[in-house]
Amino acid sequence: MLLPALLEADNVTKSFMARRRPRVGVGQADTQRAGRVQNNLRDGMINAVDGVSLAIPAEPTLISLVGESGSGKTTLSRMLLGLEKPTTGTIRYRGKDIFKLSKEEWKVYRREVQAVFQDPYAIYNPFYHVEHVFKMAIKHFKLADNAEKARALMEEALRAVDLRPQDVLGRYPHQLSGGERQRIMLARIYMLKPRVIIADEPVSMIDAAVRTLFMNILLDFRDQYGISCLFITHNLSTAYYLGGQLVVLCQGKIVEQGDMDEVINNPRHNYTRQLLNAVPSGDPEKRWTTKLTLEELNAY
Amino acid sequence: MQVPVDLGLQAKPKGPDTLIDVRDMRIYYATTAGEAKVVDGVDLRIYRDEIFGVAGESGCGKSTFVEGLLRLIKLPGYIKSGTAQFFPKNVEGKEPDEPIDLLKISQQDMRKLRWKHIAYVPQGAMNALNPVMRIDDQIVDAIHAHVNMSRKDAIELMLKQLNMVGLPPYVANQYPHELSGGMKQRVTIASSISLSPDVLMADEPTTALDVNIQRIILQELKEIRERLGLTIVYVSHDMAVHAELADRMGIMYAGSVVEVGTTIDIFKRPLHPYTQGLIKSIPKIGGPRERLVGIPGLAPSPLAWPSGCKFHPRCSKAMDICRQVAPRLGVVEEGRQVACHLYETQPKVESENSERTLSEIKLHV
Numbered sequence: 001m002l003l004p005a006l007l008e009a010d011n012v013t014k015s016f017m018a019r020r021r022p023r024v025g026v027g028q029a030d031t032q033r034a035g036r037v038q039n040n041l042r043d044g045m046i047n048a049v050d051g052v053s054l055a056i057p058a059e060p061t062l063i064s065l066v067g068e069s070g071s072g073k074t075t076l077s078r079m080l081l082g083l084e085k086p087t088t089g090t091i092r093y094r095g096k097d098i099f100k101l102s103k104e105e106w107k108v109y110r111r112e113v114q115a116v117f118q119d120p121y122a123i124y125n126p127f128y129h130v131e132h133v134f135k136m137a138i139k140h141f142k143l144a145d146n147a148e149k150a151r152a153l154m155e156e157a158l159r160a161v162d163l164r165p166q167d168v169l170g171r172y173p174h175q176l177s178g179g180e181r182q183r184i185m186l187a188r189i190y191m192l193k194p195r196v197i198i199a200d201e202p203v204s205m206i207d208a209a210v211r212t213l214f215m216n217i218l219l220d221f222r223d224q225y226g227i228s229c230l231f232i233t234h235n236l237s238t239a240y241y242l243g244g245q246l247v248v249l250c251q252g253k254i255v256e257q258g259d260m261d262e263v264i265n266n267p268r269h270n271y272t273r274q275l276l277n278a279v280p281s282g283d284p285e286k287r288w289t290t291k292l293t294l295e296e297l298n299a300y
Numbered sequence: 301m302q303v304p305v306d307l308g309l310q311a312k313p314k315g316p317d318t319l320i321d322v323r324d325m326r327i328y329y330a331t332t333a334g335e336a337k338v339v340d341g342v343d344l345r346i347y348r349d350e351i352f353g354v355a356g357e358s359g360c361g362k363s364t365f366v367e368g369l370l371r372l373i374k375l376p377g378y379i380k381s382g383t384a385q386f387f388p389k390n391v392e393g394k395e396p397d398e399p400i401d402l403l404k405i406s407q408q409d410m411r412k413l414r415w416k417h418i419a420y421v422p423q424g425a426m427n428a429l430n431p432v433m434r435i436d437d438q439i440v441d442a443i444h445a446h447v448n449m450s451r452k453d454a455i456e457l458m459l460k461q462l463n464m465v466g467l468p469p470y471v472a473n474q475y476p477h478e479l480s481g482g483m484k485q486r487v488t489i490a491s492s493i494s495l496s497p498d499v500l501m502a503d504e505p506t507t508a509l510d511v512n513i514q515r516i517i518l519q520e521l522k523e524i525r526e527r528l529g530l531t532i533v534y535v536s537h538d539m540a541v542h543a544e545l546a547d548r549m550g551i552m553y554a555g556s557v558v559e560v561g562t563t564i565d566i567f568k569r570p571l572h573p574y575t576q577g578l579i580k581s582i583p584k585i586g587g588p589r590e591r592l593v594g595i596p597g598l599a600p601s602p603l604a605w606p607s608g609c610k611f612h613p614r615c616s617k618a619m620d621i622c623r624q625v626a627p628r629l630g631v632v633e634e635g636r637q638v639a640c641h642l643y644e645t646q647p648k649v650e651s652e653n654s655e656r657t658l659s660e661i662k663l664h665v
């Protein structure tokens with residue numbers, strides 16, 4: 001028998017009362033049809049996530065969740081993190097509905113499922129040194145019983161993400177680059193040794209060299225500590241680098257999922273193909289030779 | 301020991317196509333912890349009609365460099381030294397061919413150049429649209445701030461600009477929150493170039509957008525360049541985007557330019573060890589899944605740049621001289637400059653007669 005999933009979304013839908021925004025704006029040829037688009041601007045209920053089932057298994061796994069902006073990635077991840085209640089459907093941790101956990105179980109879940117956001121600037125207090133972030137976590141989760149052990153923990157965690165403790169501990173958040181702030185979040189997570197990391201677009205704002213370090217850390221976390229990750233991105237090249245599983249989200253629905261290499265080498269859905277083709281090749285001799293039109297983009 | 305940079309100022313700075321010629325630009329911030337040398341000796345020449353990519357990791361000074369050219373540096377920041385000769389077309393009260401030093405002119409003269417001659421899309425520009433004003437009022441106001449034009453003509457111009465980036469006219473009647481990020485960014489780009497400037501400086505215009513919208517915007521920028529003969533300075537940390545768009549590139553590290561070349565040369569034969577690290581870090585789709593190495597170590601602080609070559613603490617090829625002497629940016633081969641002790645270079649920017657023509661440099665569109 002398969003092990004039960006560690007964290008799962010079971011037929012989850014999240015509706016919002018929202019004003020629809022046109023995704024890209026239609027081309028000039030379509031202006032006669034502008035009335036149709038205008039209709040889209042009326043207020044109404046939209047399903048940001050629409051009947052999604054997704055399981056993060058008990059064995060260490062990397063799952064990449066890809067989809068364009070507005071496809072529902074963040075909404076789904078916020079539900080998995082317990083920050084948002086699904087309108088219908090259930091989020092389960094170790095088989096139990098996360099909104100029906102006992103106080104003790106909730107505490108375990110909060111420790112075992114950790115988040116990394118696009119720019120974690122917001123979670124830092126600008127008036128405290130970086131060291132404070134670590135001290136708070138050590139205190140809150142009772143990771144060390146004396147200052148010496150706490151110091152050793154912090155230093156080990158920073159080295160695990162390729163940062164020099166003496167360089168960063170005394171700095172204020174605004175004195176760090178975006179990539180450094182991201183790696184410090186990973187160092188904090190390293191101390192907590194969670195079972196799952198949910199990382200929402202953690203690398204989209206950082207440069208390739210730092211991005212590589214960040215993704216290598218996720219690979220090491222899986223291989224050395226058995227930490228799984230749900231990695232959210234709109235860029236398939238970063239997802240491909242991680243390997244593992246791929247889930248493609250389009251307008252709140254999963255349109256394709258499977259083994260990374262299988263999906264990339266043989267995409268079945270046109271939307272997946274469109275996302276693949278929009279990734280720049282990174283080779284000036286292999287530039288795009290075809291054009292993506294607004295109409296094609298509006299098709300999904 | 302810091303060797304003063306000598307880039308052959310005796311050579312006439314203006315080549316046939318030169319639009320902006322930057323020499324030894326320095327921008328410092330006075331902080332309580334000392335002087336932050338954020339831009340620390342930038343040398344660059346940008347040609348008319350090219351798309352010039354400025355690359356480098358976060359914090360290396362790309363935005364500050366562009367803000368310096370536009371004279372948008374706010375105290376405690378200041379322009380320490382340098383020149384930036386600008387050769388715009390048809391500036392009122394100026395002889396053609398007579399350069400304007402962007403780093404020296406008055407703020408009043410600078411205001412006359414912005415929008416009309418130098419368009420600027422700052423980092424995060426799409427979030428800077430006024431939330432309580434309709435798009436049309438914002439663009440028309442901006443046009444009126446820079447030229448005398450009837451309201452009717454300004455509206456017509458605005459609609460033409462929106463159309464150029466494929467946005468339908470109804471967008472003009474909307475508020476920013478009614479538009480998606482990609483639409484807002486296209487509004488920003490279209491309006492910034494409504495007065496047919498000589499150059500558009502765009503700072504990370506697609507970084508916050510998804511890959512599909514990014515592709516649309518890159519396509520549009522290429523088309524606009526072809527149609528209007530616009531020079532574009534495109535700032536981004538994303539090397540894959542430069543591979544797609546730029547004709548030539550400058551790689552910045554720790555406040556200076558460390559390598560300049562055509563995009564093909566930079567990607568096919570990166571010379572500077574830092575450039576090599578950047579190229580090696582680009583993830584590719586398909587093929588064998590190899591572990592990329594990235595660039596180890598931390599980006600240095602502008603408060604205390606390392607001695608000699610600022611890259612030496614992270615460079616696997618560092619030699620003794622690298623710790624002591626700062627390498628100068630010099631010409632290694634035609635159209636190619638690098639600042640690294642591994643290469644023999646000529647201490648001047650470029651020889652005028654052997655310059656490759658722009659059409660040779662430009663890649664297929």
Ligand SMILES: Nc1ncnc2c1ncn2[C@@H]1O[C@H](COP(=O)(O)OP(=O)(O)OP(=O)(O)O)[C@@H](O)[C@H]1O
Pocket residue numbers: 016017018047048067068069070071072073074075076234510
């Ligand atoms: N609190 C909310 N109220 C109304 N609509 C919302 C809310 N949160 C999300 N939405 C809408 O739900 C859809 C999905 O949003 P979500 O932020 O999850 O997408 P995403 O894939 O993460 O996009 P991005 O890449 O832009 O972050 C969007 O259309 C969004 O506007």
Ligand SMILES: Nc1ncnc2c1ncn2[C@@H]1O[C@H](COP(=O)(O)OP(=O)(O)O)[C@@H](O)[C@H]1O
Pocket residue numbers: 329331336338356357358359360361362363364365377602
């Ligand atoms: N107002 C300021 N005061 C002090 N340092 C600053 C200020 N603005 C920028 N810097 C520093 O200048 C460096 C370069 O910043 P920036 O030009 O924004 O780089 P990039 O756009 O490449 O990320 C960074 O180290 C940053 O911390």
Ligand code: SF4
Pocket residue numbers: 572573574609610611612615616617618619622627639640641642
């Ligand atoms: S000058 Fe020396 S340290 Fe600097 S990049 Fe070249 S080899 Fe490396």
Ligand SMILES: [Mg+2]
Pocket residue numbers: 073074200201
């Ligand atoms: Mg999101």
Ligand SMILES: [Mg+2]
Pocket residue numbers: 362363423503504
């Ligand atoms: Mg910047």
